[in-house]
Amino acid sequence: MKKDLPENIVENVAIAVVLESSTPEVKNWKVYLLNLKDEPIETVLVSSKGYGEKDGKQVKTSILRHSIGTVATQDYAAIELIDEQVLGLTNEYWLSYYINGQIFDKKFIFVPESIIDTNLSRIPLLNMPGVMIG
Incomplete structure (x- = not known):
């Protein structure tokens, strides 16, 4: 049945983790969805979760669902x-x-330690430093 579904390729849409503000004590980060298309995207849903190893133990964050x-x-x-x-x-x-009644979906994965100062670049539309996956 999956083979019967259209292969809708996600293009010109990105997820960015952006450094909103910074002090010597703390950095404030926010995650954004960027629509770089020449048309709106509708009924946008994003689920997020974190997982991996921290201090030698496997950890998982809660799954959060966002209706945008x-x-x-x-x-x-x-x-x-x-x-x-x-x-x-x-x-x-x-x-x-x-888009026009057709569904598109894509998984964006930020690997461990990819969101670091040396990987920051200027994020389009936001004009702030961050790490973007498109």
């Missing part, structure tokens, strides 16, 4: 705040949305 609605052309939407303590885990975001 519509993201306009060349626009962005905040998904969630992310605690600096989970940046050392694998952070997974499962995105689904509709």
Whole structure:
């Protein structure tokens, strides 16, 4: 049955973990969805979870589900705040949305320790430092 479904390729949509603010004591991070398309995406849903090893033990975060609605052309939407303590885990975001009644979905995975200062670049639309997967 899966073979009967259309192969809808996700393009020009990205997830970015952005450094919102920073002090010597703490860094504040937020996760964004970026719609780099020339058309809106609708009924946007994102589920997020973290997993991996911390201090020699396997850990998993809760699965969070976010209903975002519509993201306009060349626009962005905040998904969630992310605690600096989970940046050392694998952070997974499962995105689904509709365009013209057709569903699209994609999994975005930030591997452990990928969200570090040396990997930061300027994120389009937001003009802030972060790490983006497209």
